[in-house]
Amino acid sequence: MSEWANIKLGDVADITSSKRIFYSDYVASGIPFFRSKEIIELEFGFKIEEPLYISHDKFESIRNKYGAPQDGDLLISAVGERSGIPFVVNNLGPFYFKDGNLIWIRNISSRLNANFLYRWIKSYIGQRSLESIMIGSAQKALTIEGLKSLQIPLPPIPQQQAIADVLSSLDAKIDLLHRQNATLEEMAETLFRQWFIEDARDGWNKGNLIDEFTITMGQSPAGSSYNEHGQGMPMFQGNADFGFRFPTNRVYTTAPMRLAQRFDTLISVRAPVGEQNMAWETCCIGRGVAAIRYKENPSLYTYTFFKIRSLMQSLKAFNNEGTVFGSITKTDLEALSVALPPTDLINQFEQQCKPINDKIIHNTQQIQKLEHLRDTLLPKLMSGEIRVAY
Structure with missing residues (x-):
């Protein structure tokens, strides 16, 4: 790891936040407006439960004067128990976010791969580093100045890309299995509902x-x-x-x-x-x-x-x-x-849906193995203990 320099994050990226948006600026529809809650939901693949919006005119006024997040930027949750969760902006379209809730990392230098930075922040090493710069005792918080001073490793760009690619490929496989499971579970639920609820017999x-x-x-x-x-x-x-x-x-x-x-x-x-x-x-x-x-x-x-x-x-x-x-x-x-329901109908349902359910079970086992592999590799890759060929 001798050739991996440590550098302050503020030396290779701009670290800032948004301009203040007030409650009175919210509208029924328009440009999505995210707090840390929504960014965390997006990071973990959940549907946003309570979407907020600001007007197109308000967004354009801010973007033209101060800029707005774009692909490759990072947002980090900054306040509370779930502070320190990173999110890479990718194909979200226009949106804006809440000041104080989120810290914005943008204009990332060509010396730093954004996906590598994201992976490093998610790693045990990165999370411990974030904890060391948090302020507050009752409620932990990250600050812009603290992130500017954060020391991060800086391998050569090809090594950064190789590390990010390995971890991204594992996450892509995990995500594929999660999406397949959601589809399979919906199929099985639909069949159960048809057989035992929609087509239920009065004589049962x-x-x-x-x-x-x-x-x-x-x-x-x-x-x-x-x-x-x-x-x-x-x-x-x-x-x-x-x-x-x-x-x-x-x-x-x-x-x-x-x-x-x-x-x-x-x-x-x-x-x-x-x-x-x-x-x-x-x-x-x-x-x-x-x-x-x-x-x-x-x-x-x-x-x-x-x-x-x-x-x-x-x-x-x-x-x-x-x-x-x-x-x-x-x-x-x-x-x-x-x-x-009649026993013979239950047996027929089991015969038809058990293969679907067993596939969900198999996929879940694979997800657990892949997550264990990823979580084992992550700190070793980020510390340089394991090197990736590039």
Whole structure:
């Protein structure tokens, strides 16, 4: 790494913010206006929930006088718990952003590859460096002056490009699998809705959730049994552990109490109620989680998963129960009213949709492996411990 110079970020880019936009400048439609909330949603591939806009005239007035973000610029969230999240502007079209919420890195020198800078900021090394220049104790914040003084490594441009390309290719594959999963899950949900909701028969029996499914409510082991070193069995306490389809192994216990089995449907039963996942392996479930499996044949996990998915709105209504936190009891859960379709129809659905569901499961495993590879490579590439041929 001897030929990698360290340089102040302010020496290779302009670091600034936006001109102030007031509440009275918001309009019903026009040019998108982003706060850190929206930039973070874009960075993580989420749909913007509450879009804001300013008028075309207001935007043009600002852009002509002060400029506006363009492709290759970076924006970094600057205030609060989620400060330090970078976003590369790419094919967004015209937009503007909130001063104070976001810091703008633009006019990046030809000595610095914007994608390399983005990757470095996202790395463990970059995040630690950002933490070292944050101000405030109750609420952390990045400042323009702090970012100007930030020391960054500056490999030769071909090496920067090679590092960025390796990490971008991994992210592209991960993104492809995520998008494929979203499409597959929509297909399976559509089929379930057609078979069991839209085409439901009046002659089907009515019953309760307990008539179809075995329900196991979680129980938390003694805190002294917890560890983060993989000793014992993975334990999930609730929504904080849930991912796209499977929870993340974060905490383990050497004294498990209540268990979920492989491919059981998991739901959060406390604050908030109604988030859903699936068990990848036998695991311990704490008091914030319930495990659900089909009584007659536990291998019908696809039907189980999408049947519970169809009940999410009913489950989430329990978030309004209680004095402080929403929760649902075993009695309430077992008593949920459901239609009881014929067994042969359930088997037909499982036969048709299980390959779709299993593809989602396979893709999710691949995503986890690729994310682990990326997260392992990232600090090694950014520190020069691993070199990329170029």
